[in-house]
Amino acid sequence: MALKTILVIDDDIDLVEVIRVTLENQGFAVIDAQSGERGIDLAKSSDPDLIILDVMLGKVDEGFQVAYQLRAEEATRDIPILMLTAVADQTGFGFDPSRDGEFLPVNEFLEKPVSPRALVDVVRKHLPTSV
Amino acid sequence: MRLRLDWFNKLRWGAALGVLVLVLVFGVVLKAPIEIRGLLLTGAALLLLNTVYVLRSLRVPAEDINSELRVMKVQMVGDLVVLTILLSLSGGIENPLLYIYVIHVMIASLLFKGRQIFQIAWLAIFLFTAEVALEHYGVLPHHHLPTAREASHGLPFILLTLGSFWLVLFFCAYVGALIMRHNRAIKDELVARQGALMKADRGKTDFFRFVNHEIKSPVTTAQSAVETALELDGGAMSAQAQDLLRRAVGRLEKATLIVNNLAQLTRGGDLKPGELRDVDLNELVTAAVDDQRDLAAAAGVTIETILPDPPLVLVTSRTMMETIIANLVGNAVRYNRQGGRVSVRLVDAGRHIRLVVEDDGIGVAEEDQAMIFGEFYRTRAAQELSDLGTGLGLPIVRKFVDNLGGRIELESAPDQGSTFTVVLPRRFGRGRLR
Numbered sequence: 058m059a060l061k062t063i064l065v066i067d068d069d070i071d072l073v074e075v076i077r078v079t080l081e082n083q084g085f086a087v088i089d090a091q092s093g094e095r096g097i098d099l100a101k102s103s104d105p106d107l108i109i110l111d112v113m114l115g116k117v118d119e120g121f122q123v124a125y126q127l128r129a130e131e132a133t134r135d136i137p138i139l140m141l142t143a144v145a146d147q148t149g150f151g152f153d154p155s156r157d158g159e160f161l162p163v164n165e166f167l168e169k170p171v172s173p174r175a176l177v178d179v180v181r182k183h184l185p186t187s188v
Numbered sequence: 189m190r191l192r193l194d195w196f197n198k199l200r201w202g203a204a205l206g207v208l209v210l211v212l213v214f215g216v217v218l219k220a221p222i223e224i225r226g227l228l229l230t231g232a233a234l235l236l237l238n239t240v241y242v243l244r245s246l247r248v249p250a251e252d253i254n255s256e257l258r259v260m261k262v263q264m265v266g267d268l269v270v271l272t273i274l275l276s277l278s279g280g281i282e283n284p285l286l287y288i289y290v291i292h293v294m295i296a297s298l299l300f301k302g303r304q305i306f307q308i309a310w311l312a313i314f315l316f317t318a319e320v321a322l323e324h325y326g327v328l329p330h331h332h333l334p335t336a337r338e339a340s341h342g343l344p345f346i347l348l349t350l351g352s353f354w355l356v357l358f359f360c361a362y363v364g365a366l367i368m369r370h371n372r373a374i375k376d377e378l379v380a381r382q383g384a385l386m387k388a389d390r391g392k393t394d395f396f397r398f399v400n401h402e403i404k405s406p407v408t409t410a411q412s413a414v415e416t417a418l419e420l421d422g423g424a425m426s427a428q429a430q431d432l433l434r435r436a437v438g439r440l441e442k443a444t445l446i447v448n449n450l451a452q453l454t455r456g457g458d459l460k461p462g463e464l465r466d467v468d469l470n471e472l473v474t475a476a477v478d479d480q481r482d483l484a485a486a487a488g489v490t491i492e493t494i495l496p497d498p499p500l501v502l503v504t505s506r507t508m509m510e511t512i513i514a515n516l517v518g519n520a521v522r523y524n525r526q527g528g529r530v531s532v533r534l535v536d537a538g539r540h541i542r543l544v545v546e547d548d549g550i551g552v553a554e555e556d557q558a559m560i561f562g563e564f565y566r567t568r569a570a571q572e573l574s575d576l577g578t579g580l581g582l583p584i585v586r587k588f589v590d591n592l593g594g595r596i597e598l599e600s601a602p603d604q605g606s607t608f609t610v611v612l613p614r615r616f617g618r619g620r621l622r
Contacts, residue, residue: 069405070578071345071408071409071410071413072405072408072409072412075409075412075413075416076412077289078416079416079419081421082420105272108272113405115402143400143404143405143408169404169408169409169412169444170407170408170409170411170412170415170441170444171403171412172412172415173412173415173420174419
């Protein structure tokens with residue numbers, strides 16, 4: 058069975074590396090992009106099984122824009138998206154999926170810092186047929 | 189205050205010279221039948237009095253504001269008495285210069301405040317009414333002032349009346365302009381100060397935003413990196429190396445907590461439109477207590493909740509209420525004693541609701557009670573008991589309670605436990621939305 062591929066879109070290369078090491082050790086393939094634009098291209102060309110997207114890329118809310126674009130494109134519409142946030146610094150509050158979910162086209166929010174175990178758990182949760 | 193006194197003295201020079209000039213013009217030049225001698229003596233007495241006042245002002249250094257006010261009050265009473273004598277010698281109620289009392293009351297309103305102004309007004313009323321009454325009943329002699337009806341002296345009377353009219357009008361305009369200029373200066377200063385405060389507040393917010401972006405990212409990434417390393421190869425490391433890395437994770441967790449708390453304190457205060465909605469407070473209390481169960485069990489602390497039935501639903505900010513309840517319940521567990529007890533009660537008190545969080549932990553000394561709501565303040569007892577606190581939990585609670593239109597009360601004594609009571613209005617004014 059082919060490895061499940063996870064696309065990480067984040068401009069913090071150290072965090073990308075942490076996520077890569079964590080997920081590769083659990084048998085996932087990891088590809089990454091350091092900008093929203095490159096992330097969208099890669100999502101279309103590589104057809105990943107799941108996308109981990111940082112809310113803060115170059116600009117404050119660039120992650121949201123990327124998420125909307127991924128949902129708007131036919132090719133990437135159904136790929137689960139996990140959004141990494143440090144939202145307390147943006148709004149003073151965490152997101153509440155029961156309240157915000159209908160407006161925000163992502164499957165789950167992960168507040169930083171994300172522990173390796175929690176990351177693997179939530180990735181598996183959104184890839185029900187994965188290893 | 190001394191400046192006002194000097195201003196008052198200058199006015200009096202004008203008044204005394206005015207009296208002497210008027211008496212000389214009317215009595216000597218126009219040969220009007222007036223009480224020249226008495227009037228000149230009174231004018232001279234006023235000049236003499238003012239010389240004494242000015243000399244005192246030059247010789248005696250300014251003391252406290254109250255003694256200066258007393259001096260001014262005595263001078264004002266003296267002036268009213270002199271004015272009454274002058275009027276009594278020049279026709280009493282016939283004399284159009286009686287409106288100079290108005291000027292005195294206006295001066296009093298500039299120099300004094302509140303009741304003192306009315307005391308001067310009442311004194312003026314009393315003095316002139318007494319003078320008129322005493323003349324009327326023949327106790328005081330009446331010094332007739334030639335009036336307009338007496339044709340030969342028509343012009344002097346007209347001039348006197350017009351002069352009095354002009355004087356009072358110009359003085360009113362002068363005082364009004366003075367007050368308005370003063371008010372405008374105060375307003376300009378207030379606006380400038382408010383601008384400076386707002387700028388400082390923006391600077392503070394920008395600073396914390398910077399701290400958040402530039403510090404939180406590296407800290408959380410470092411924490412994830414160390415945790416991942418431990419997860420991957422922890423078993424292969426020596427126990428000492430593992431312990432050091434776990435300590436590093438602990439410190440990074442605390443740094444993250446501080447940054448998150450700072451964010452709540454600086455950015456989380458503003459309510460946003462749409463944030464107010466029906467919130468089931470029973471549910472929030474239950475969730476906050478569940479979150480603390482493990483920590484409480486480890487410390488042998490029992491938590492009881494007393495919740496209203498049906499559940500208490502309030503139109504409020506869910507996120508702010510979650511933070512308020514979580515911080516208070518968390519503190520009650522953390523700053524408790526082994527085997528202690530925490531009680532969380534929700535009370536529907538009609539127009540208000542009360543959230544009461546009671547513990548029998550270390551308590552807060554009276555001198556610390558106001559301080560613990562200040563940023564970064566932690567009591568010595570709290571520091572000894574736990575190094576997890578950031579000193580920001582209660583300031584956040586107070587800020588949020590304030591934003592929701594409520595208040596927080598604390599009853600506590602060292603080693604006697606603490607009771608924090610949050611009182612929130614049932615109807616929250618939407619006008620508070622920013």
